[in-house]
Every structure is written in structure tokens, then in C-alpha cells.
Amino acid sequence: MKTFDAIIIGAGQAGPSLAGRLTAAGKTVLLAERKLFGGTCVNTGCMPTKALVASAYAAHLARRGSDFGVTIDSPIRIDMARIRERAATVTQNARSGVENWLKGMERCTVVEGHARFAGPNEIEIDGERYGAPNIFINAGGRANIPDMPGIDQIDYLTNRGILELDRLPEHLVVIGGSYIGLEFAQMYRRFGAEVTIVEKGPRLISREDEDISEAIRQILEKEGIRCVLNAECISFRKADNGIEVGLDCDETSNVVGTHVLMAVGRRPNTDDLGLDKAGVETDARGYIKVDDRLATNVPGIWALGDCNGRGAFTHTSYNDYEIVAANLLDGGDRRHSDRIMGYALYIDPPLGRVGMSENEARKSGRPLLVSTRPMSRVGRAVEKDETQGFMRVIADAQTRRILGAAILGTGGDEAIHGILDMMNADADISTLQWAVPIHPTVSELIPTLIGDLKPADRQ
Known part of the structure; x- marks a missing residue:
């Protein structure tokens, strides 16, 4: 058995950076990757999908050219093969960068193959055994496919398969009204497909406030996307002209699409790692149980990224690496519970x-201060003729600390960082209120928003 100071399973967002820190500290590292370097973000998540979002935005803006006094003589046409090629190039370049970095890293041995635990301090890859006192699991996740009637009788797409399409679907039916589903729904509508979103619950993205969910529904429907809510008994069957999706328990309502995208959540890649042989505990959904410092119940084994259920984002996975590296190598005491969660939904506006x-x-029962402002009163949004949405800040009336914020509007994914930084700095709301931001920007309205904070019961 070959031995190392550390073994890392998976080359997603946390694994390669951790390998870099460990090898720089003089440790020998084995990194095992069974399929694609870079993990979900690089291969089937952020990078290719945001490349597609950019193409969809370009098509949308081109169609709106006359609104800005720009005349396009020829009709707007979509080249799906070129769009797919562009997204694939973005992915390939990033994947190659990660792979080349790891394979050229001093003291790092890269083994391509499916790693499984053979014991608490051992893994096996293609019949070869490797041991280390410290093992870090960065196995990621994949699309969750629930057991719905007829699902095994149809060909469906996931976030991975839809990236391979080089022809425009005539009618895309998206199952799931949350983040992944909404992004693909809008982009394919902008490419020219008919799109229907089917959501089991009473509203889209149920974790958000009701008015945000409603505003997003209106944004999507304004572009011609049909949203079917309260579809409690979803079923599938083949039809002569595509796939028939049943929408209710009485089977009296349905929609027929040429393609179906399953976007109903994610599940961790932990079911085939041999965790039982190492004694590593998981929860009922398969996520690896970890403590506040991301250690499992087995000494010397940590779980980072999507497989630990502590955040399903690229930035939280990377922060997992930062926590583990700081604690092991820098004498730190960092904890994931100290993390202030931020994220974005990349529809347009975001x-x-x-x-x-x-x-x-x-x-929470706290005395609250709340401020809400429509994007129609944001100069930057008016100048761009992108005034859909609103911004909101919630603060604790006693501590005068910001508790949360939402910016649904142009540039919202970037402007939110001003608030995120203030929350991380644990600053009084007056600190942000008296900042002097740049004009004209979306961010310049944040001090005004803070200045308009009022008790929640007066809203």
C-alpha cells in the first residue's frame, strides 16, 4: 500500500486548493478524481450555465434594440451549435487549467479513478490501495431524480444532459421551480423555445419571501413562460409528439413537451464511496455529517463541499477549504457556522x-427595521431600461445590525456584496448609511435604502 500525508477524494472547488496548501506546507498528497476535474461548477454548473445565460441575454438585448434606438435590419437568429460550443470552450479551458495545475504540483500525485474507502485510513482505486492519516472527501453532488410515475419510461434531461443540446427544443418542460430550473427556463425561452415550468408547490423558489417569488413569476411570464403551480401529482408518459406531463392527481390536466428537464434538487455523491467501511456517518439524505470544523465522526476524515450538506454553492465549497486549511495549517479556529450565507439566482434581472x-x-421574534425600494427608482436601472424588481434590507432594531437583504434587479448579484461585506464586518447600519458610493450605480441606492429603514409593523 502506498502511503501519503493526505488523500483528497474529488477535484471540485475545495480539493485542488487544499492540495495546493498542503503540498506548499511540505505534505505529500494523493488526489483522486473519477471523472472530470473542476467539479460541478466547472463542468455542469456555474461556468457553462452562465455562459449560456450570457448568450441568452445577448439575444434578448438584440431583440430589444429598437427600445434603445438601435435598428437591426435582419431578423435575430439563434445558432444553438455555436452557443453550445462557446459554453463547452469555457468549461474545457477551466477544466484543463485545474487538471494541469494539479498534475504539475510538486508532491501531489493524481490518480484518475473511482476511490472507495477500504478502512478508516485507506482507500482503493482500481485494485490499488492507498493510505493516509488525513483524508478529505470532496465528492460533490448530482441531480436528484425523484420517483414519479412514468419517469422511468421517458428520456429526460438534467443540468448535465441539457448542456449537450445543439438544437433548440420546440417545447421545454421544466420540472421544478427553483434556482436551476428557472435559469434554464428563461435562457431557453430567450433562445426561442416554448417553455413551461411545473412546480409542485404553491409558488416559485419557496425559500424566498412571497413578494420576491411573485415578482420572479411575473418577470418570467412577461417573457412568455408558462408557470404551472400546485402540481401535486406530476407524472409522465410518452406521446406521439413528445412527452406528456400530467399536472394533477385526477389526470385531467397535462402539458406535452418535446423535452423534459428534471430540476428538483441535488443529492450528494456519497452512495458509492464505501463510507460504511470507514465508519463515516451520513444523514437520511446521504449527506456526510460534519461538525462545525467540517470533521466527520471518524478522526482524520473531513468532508468538504456539496457532499456535507452545509452549502450547495461553489463559494461555500471554497470556504470549506479555507476553514480546514486555516485550522490545520495556520493554527486557526474557523467554523462554518460563522459563515454569512450569500447567493444569487441568475435569471435576468438577477x-x-x-x-x-x-x-x-x-x-425570530426580534424587533425589526425594514426598507424596500423599487428598481424603478434606481437611476442606473432607469438608464439601462431595466427597472423590474426591488431591493430590501432587514435590520435588528436593537443591535442596529443588518440581518439580511435582497436585491432583485439589474446588477443585484454584484450590488449585494456591499451589504454582505457590512454584515461580515459586523458594522452598525449608520456606517453604511453614511458611505459615499459611486454614481450612477445600483449600489449607490443602498445608503438611501438604509436611511429609509422603518419598524416592520409600519411597513
Whole structure:
């Protein structure tokens, strides 16, 4: 058995950077990757999908040219093969960068193959055994496919398969009204497909406040996307002209699409790692249980990224690496519970979110201050003729600390960082209120938003 100081399973966002820190500290590292270097973000997540979002935005803006006094003589046409090629190039370049970095890293041995635990300090890859006192699991996740009637009788797409399409679907039916589903729904509508979103719950993205969900529904429907809510009994069957999706328990309502995208959440890649042989505990959904420092119940084994259930984002995975590296190599005491969660929904306009929603803050029982401002009163949005959405800040009336914020509007995914930084600095709201931001920007309205904070019961 070959031995190392550390073994890393998976080359997603946390694994390569951790390998870099460990090898720089003089440690020998084995990094095992069974398929694609770079993980979900590089291969089937952020990078290719945001490349597609950019292409969809270009098509949308071109169609709106006359609104800006720009005349395009020829009709707008979509070249899906070129769009796919562009996204694939973005992915390939990033994947090659990660792979070349790891394979050229001193003291790092890269083995391509499926790693499984053979014991608490051992893994096996293609019949070869490797041991280390420290093992870090960065196995990622994949699309969750629930057991729905007829699902095994149809060919469906996931976030991975839809990236391979080089022809435009005539009618895309998206199952799931959350982040992944909404992004693909809007981009394919802008490419020219008919799109229907089917959501089991009463509203889209149920974790957000009701008015945000409603505003997003209106944005999508304005572009011609059909949203079917309260579809409690979703079923599938083959039809002569595509796939018939049943929408209710009585099977009296349905929609027929040429393609179906399953976007109903994610599941961790932990079911085939041999975790039982190492004694590593998982929860009912398969996520690896970790403590506040991302250690599992087995000494010397940590879990980072999507497989630990502590955040399903590229930035939280990278922060997992930062926490583990700081604690092991820098004498730190960093914890994932100290992390202030921020994220974005990349429809157009995007939703930038940090901290608590207003609903969550109200349930906490704290005395609240709330301020909401429509994007139609943001000069930058008016100048760009992109005034859909609104921005909101929630603060604790006693501590005068920001609890959360949402910016649904142009530039919201970037502007939210001003609030995120203030929350991380644990600053009083007056600190941000008296900042002097650049004009004209979306961010310049944040001090005004802070200045308009009022008790929640007066909203």
C-alpha cells in the first residue's frame, strides 16, 4: 500500500486548493478524481450555465434594440451549435487549467479513478490501495431524480444532459421551480423555445419571501413562460409528439413537451464511496455529517463541499477549504457556522441574497427595521431600461445590525456584496448609511435604502 500525508477524494472547488496548501506546507498528497476535474461548477454548473445565460441575454438585448434606438435590419437568429460550443470552450479551458495545475504540483500525485474507502485510513482505486492519516472527501453532488410515475419510461434531461443540446427544443418542460430550473427556463425561452415550468408547490423558489417569488413569476411570464403551480401529482408518459406531463392527481390536466428537464434538487455523491467501511456517518439524505470544523465522526476524515450538506454553492465549497486549511495549517479556529450565507439566482434581472429573508427575520421574534425600494427608482436601472424588481434590507432594531437583504434587479448579484461585506464586518447600519458610493450605480441606492429603514409593523 502506498502511503501519503493526505488523500483528497474529488477535484471540485475545495480539493485542488487544499492540495495546493498542503503540498506548499511540505505534505505529500494523493488526489483522486473519477471523472472530470473542476467539479460541478466547472463542468455542469456555474461556468457553462452562465455562459449560456450570457448568450441568452445577448439575444434578448438584440431583440430589444429598437427600445434603445438601435435598428437591426435582419431578423435575430439563434445558432444553438455555436452557443453550445462557446459554453463547452469555457468549461474545457477551466477544466484543463485545474487538471494541469494539479498534475504539475510538486508532491501531489493524481490518480484518475473511482476511490472507495477500504478502512478508516485507506482507500482503493482500481485494485490499488492507498493510505493516509488525513483524508478529505470532496465528492460533490448530482441531480436528484425523484420517483414519479412514468419517469422511468421517458428520456429526460438534467443540468448535465441539457448542456449537450445543439438544437433548440420546440417545447421545454421544466420540472421544478427553483434556482436551476428557472435559469434554464428563461435562457431557453430567450433562445426561442416554448417553455413551461411545473412546480409542485404553491409558488416559485419557496425559500424566498412571497413578494420576491411573485415578482420572479411575473418577470418570467412577461417573457412568455408558462408557470404551472400546485402540481401535486406530476407524472409522465410518452406521446406521439413528445412527452406528456400530467399536472394533477385526477389526470385531467397535462402539458406535452418535446423535452423534459428534471430540476428538483441535488443529492450528494456519497452512495458509492464505501463510507460504511470507514465508519463515516451520513444523514437520511446521504449527506456526510460534519461538525462545525467540517470533521466527520471518524478522526482524520473531513468532508468538504456539496457532499456535507452545509452549502450547495461553489463559494461555500471554497470556504470549506479555507476553514480546514486555516485550522490545520495556520493554527486557526474557523467554523462554518460563522459563515454569512450569500447567493444569487441568475435569471435576468438577477436576485442577490444575503442572510435572513424577511419571513425568517419576523419568525425570530426580534424587533425589526425594514426598507424596500423599487428598481424603478434606481437611476442606473432607469438608464439601462431595466427597472423590474426591488431591493430590501432587514435590520435588528436593537443591535442596529443588518440581518439580511435582497436585491432583485439589474446588477443585484454584484450590488449585494456591499451589504454582505457590512454584515461580515459586523458594522452598525449608520456606517453604511453614511458611505459615499459611486454614481450612477445600483449600489449607490443602498445608503438611501438604509436611511429609509422603518419598524416592520409600519411597513
